[in-house]
Amino acid sequence: MAMDRSRVEDADWWRGAVIYQVYPRSFQDTNGDGIGDLKGITQRLPHIASLGVDAIWLSPFFTSPMADMGYDVSNYCDVDPMFGTLADFDEMMAEAHRVGLKVIIDQVISHTSDKHPWFVESRASRTNGKADWYVWADPKPDGTAPNNWLSIFGGPGWEWDGVRKQYYMHNFLTSQPDLNFHNPQVQQAVLDAVRFWLDRGVDGFRLDTVNYYFHDKHLRDNPPIIYDAETAGLESDTNPYSMQNHLHDKSQPENIEFLKRLRALMDSYPNRTTVGEVGDGPRSLTTLAIYTSGNDKLHMCYTFDLLGPAFSARFIRRVVSTFQDTVVNGWVCWAFSNHDVVRHVTRFAQTPAEREQVAKLSISVLAALRGSICLYQGEELGLTEAELAFEDLTDPYGIRFWPAFKGRDGCRTPMPWEVQKHHAGFTDAGRSWLPVPPEHSAAAVDVQELDQDSVLHHYRQALAFRKAHPPLLDGEMTFVDTHNLDLLAFIRERDGERLLFVFNLTREAQDFPLPMPMRNCLPIPMPGFAPEVDGGVVKLSALDAFCGRV
Incomplete structure (x- = not known):
């Protein structure tokens, strides 16, 4: 089902839009290496279009050493050979547009890989042209880190570099140093990378960790926090990061002016959009309100509020009511699943017997809420979280916190297409980068196509119902x-x-x-x-x- 052409040409097409997230590593392999690629996405676009969605969002496919599965970028303006070439990307985008789908791609600009040429130059000395492109700081007199900031991936948020004899800041892996957005040259460099993709014709950007761009110039310590586990998107009690109130290492006021610069660039191209990821604990909706108000910053954002374990009338009403009370003229993008959290059928279903009904009810609730919505590949099949052995893990977050937290690989396993084929039709390789669980193979697309009562057919019907009633788009x-x-x-x-x-x-x-x-x-x-x-x-x-x- 192609998108209504009037919506395609509407500058506000993103309001109420349904966005389908593709995790390229796991969607479809076409070259037999066990890893999904851009040609595989092109091959499977008819499936996505048949759902009745408006756009696809592609997780990172940029050049990267893959320490964090592509969220450690070493070249913002090229495709990693693992996924193909720029020509493959152009072909994929042209075909998406032909079948009526907009194309949104990730932009991971709060940090780079430590293999990025910018960082290689920056760490070489304190006097080179990019010396101030990353967040560097001297140690305390006793040699310890400049402050108490922590990494989401465990341990201090600082890493010692013996060449510069300074610490550099990293919110994630030590191989993901944070860019210094207080430097205007850094801002211009990342905006130039955004322009590169706009010139290629992409329709928008999903902005990873959009509230992490700036840090407190004074490097003040974060105070402790009283944690509300119900609103958590991740396993809070396994990670000390959640014990701090992150007042100084993210969500800084200087971010507002940069987002205005970004919006000005976006507005110079017709019919483009932005969706920001806001992870700010209890302040997430307040931050979302600031970032999307006034039509001069981001078009919309999503938070982790509905990506936790709670699935109740009281909880959903509280989250949505808080959004409506907080956000005056901004816009939200709701989701129950993505590549960073346990799949929602596993989180919400209390017994295996009710999983299919929970999957159907979940999309019906999501389709009725005010806002845009994001779907994550495989949820239209009612896929559950995969149970993986430790030796199968690739996610550094899961490996770091095993066994208390099993990481994100369980929601990133390959898409099952054909029940009778090797690896459920994902790849012809002897081994796929993550295994396909038997229960996922049994729920493959070709199986559900033959069952009119399947979760797959329900998704199509629920999204068609949403489009058939204008109040559900932006009422x-x-x-x-x-x-x-x-x-x-x-x-x-x-x-x-x-x-x-x-x-x-x-x-x-x-x-x-x-x-x-x-x-x-x-x-x-x-x-x-x-x-x-x-x-x-x-x-x-x-x-x-x-x-x-x-």
């Missing part, structure tokens, strides 16, 4: 009082059309008495659900949903 959203019932109820409205949604995320049947002004609502068939309406009462089964026109 207003107002919560409805459920009088202490454990239900998620809200109204979406636009241009006089008002739709009531009621979701039962519990494992028990629930009755929802329609408020008096809504007693005459007209039930609208919602894909995958058929609750009864009797005497002004909506009777919902466990994990059920209702829609009506009011």
Whole structure:
């Protein structure tokens, strides 16, 4: 199903858009090396288009030593040979546009690889032309790090360099030094890299760790934090990083002016968009509000608020209400899964028997929320988190915190295409970079294509339902009082059309008495659900949903 052409040509096409995330290493291998590539993405674009999504987002495919699976870039303006060539990228993008899909690519500009020529020059001396392109600092008198900042990947956020006889800052691996955005030359260099891809015709950028660009010039210590595990996106109690209140190593006020520079560049090209990743703990929605307000910074952002373990009416209402109360004229992109977190079917389902229904209910909830949405490859098949042996791990984060936390490889295993083929049709190689679990092979695309009740067909129907009702694209959203019932109820409205949604995320049947002004609502068939309406009462089964026109 190609995208509505009027949406393609609309400068605000991204409002309410559905974006499908492709993890290139795991999508489709075409050269037999066991690793996905750009030609593989081109080959599988018909599948993505058939879902009815508006755009694809490609995780990094840039030149990289792959210490962090491509999030350690050593050349922003080329394709790593592992994935192909620039010509392969151009071919993929042309085909995506032909089938009606926009193309959004990652930009990982808060840090580089330590193999990047910029860093190689910067560490060579304190006087060279790029000496101030990274965050360097002298040790304390006792030789310890300049402050208490920590790395997300474990240990101090500083690494000693014996050539410069200084520490350099790294929020992630020691091989991912942080760029110094206080240097205007650095800002211009990364904007030039952005322009390179704009000139090639990409439609937008997903900005990795967008609130990490600037650090506190004074290098002040971070204070401790009282941690709220319910809002966490990662396994909080396994990593000391979550014990700090990150006031000084990210989300600095100077970031605002840089985002304005970035937006000005984006606005000089028609119909482009940006979606920023904001990881800022309890302040994430406040940061999102700042970054997306005023139409002069980012177009939209997403946070980790819905990427944690909670799947309840109370929790979702709290998160969305906080967003609506905090963000005046900004825009959000909601997601339940991505390449960094345990797949949501595993997080949300309480038993294996309910996984399929949880998968169907999840996309129906997501499709009804106000905002744009991101889908992660394989969730349209209801894939669960893969259980991997330690010797199969490639993720440095998982290897570092094993066995308390198993890392991100479990959500990054190859896409299963054909049940009877080697590695489920992902590759012809003797070994794929990560194994394909048997339960994933059993849920392959070709199996679900033959089953009209499959999760795959439900995704298509749910997204078609979203597009068929304009209030779901960019209409207003107002919560409805459920009088202490454990239900998620809200109204979406636009241009006089008002739709009531009621979701039962519990494992028990629930009755929802329609408020008096809504007693005459007209039930609208919602894909995958058929609750009864009797005497002004909506009777919902466990994990059920209702829609009506009011």
